[in-house]
Amino acid sequence: SAVISQKPSRDICQRGTSLTIQCQVDSQVTMMFWYRQQPGQSLTLIATANQGSEATYESGFVIDKFPISRPNLTFSTLTVSNMSPEDSSIYLCSVRLGGAGNGEYFGPGTRLTVT
Amino acid sequence: AQSVTQPDIHITVSEGASLELRCNYSYGATPYLFWYVQSPGQGLQLLLKYFSGDTLVQGIKGFEAEFKRSQSSFNLRKPSVHWSDAAEYFCAVGGDYKLSFGAGTTVTVRA
Numbered sequence: 444s445a446v447i448s449q450k451p452s453r454d455i456c457q458r459g460t461s462l463t464i465q466c467q468v469d470s471q472v473t474m475m476f477w478y479r480q481q482p483g484q485s486l487t488l489i490a491t492a493n494q495g496s497e498a499t500y501e502s503g504f505v506i507d508k509f510p511i512s513r514p515n516l517t518f519s520t521l522t523v524s525n526m527s528p529e530d531s532s533i534y535l536c537s538v539r540l541g542g543a544g545n546g547e548y549f550g551p552g553t554r555l556t557v558t
Numbered sequence: 559a560q561s562v563t564q565p566d567i568h569i570t571v572s573e574g575a576s577l578e579l580r581c582n583y584s585y586g587a588t589p590y591l592f593w594y595v596q597s598p599g600q601g602l603q604l605l606l607k608y609f610s611g612d613t614l615v616q617g618i619k620g621f622e623a624e625f626k627r628s629q630s631s632f633n634l635r636k637p638s639v640h641w642s643d644a645a646e647y648f649c650a651v652g653g654d655y656k657l658s659f660g661a662g663t664t665v666t667v668r669a
Contacts, residue, residue: 444604476656485648486602486659501656535601543654544609546592549602 445470445538447550455556456526463522464553466536471516474539476547477509481532492519492536526557560585562651562660570666571639579634579663581649591632592650592657593623602648608632619643641667 446469456462466475475492490498490511498511513519523530533554537547563582571577583589590609594602606617613625623634632649644667649660 447601485661488656488658491656537602543652544590544607546590546604546607546650547657548604549594551601 445472445540445548447536447538447548449536449550449553451553452551453554453556455558458527458557460526461522461524462526462555463520464534464536466519466521466550468517468538470540472538472540473516475513475519476537476539477511477519477521478535478537479532480535480552486535489521523555526555528557531555531557560589560651560653560658562649562658564649564660564663566663567661568664568666570668573641573667573669574638577634577636577639577643577665579647579649579665581632581634581660582630583632583649583651584630585651585653587653589651590653591623591625592652593617593621593632593634594648594650595619596646596648596662598645605634605647639665639667641669643667
């Protein structure tokens with residue numbers, strides 16, 4: 444497995460502002476992912492963070508709203524831009540170690556509340 | 559398209575009793591299948607996984623799951639639950655690209 448940390452663990456933000464969430468892994472990984480988990484719901488994939496190129500976004504998520512950086516194989520950031528109360532969620536990063544059959548390993552999540 | 563259905567939103571079980579959580583999937587080829595657990599305020603922890611081989615797979619914390627291709631199912635079981643098993647459980651299916659998660663089943667354990 445891998446040790447994955449996220450910062451911040453939680454935050455309360457005002458609408459219209461932006462928040463950048465950091466994800467750090469203790470080993471080099473090719474595949475990193477960002478998910479959103481709205482209150483009481485399952486996980487929805489936002490994007491795959493690609494090292495050295497633009498992130499690959501899922502349907503319904505756009506780069507202007509959720510810009511992602513992946514400067515190296517151990518680190519990624521997700522920014523939630525121009526926030527509204529609907530963005531209140533838990534944001535999780537995950538990594539894949541080895542092949543797809545190994546599954547994904549998740550960070551502890553960032554709990555975001557937008558007021 | 560890939561998808562996962564967890565028919566049970568909430569299950570209550572007595573401590574020491576057996577537990578079975580249902581998962582049905584839709585996937586065009588042989589899928590990768592996973593079960594994750596999320597305790598309150600925590601991230602997701604991988605319980606077990608299946609890709610090929612023996613259709614009964616053992617995981618951590620005493621959990622096991624059985625893959626049944628004919629039923630497109632991957633049900634999770636535990637013979638005797640502990641109070642610490644109270645959590646949200648997610649089934650996931652995927653291929654080489656991404657995972658899709660079910661809606662989750664909340665497990666409550668009563669003394």
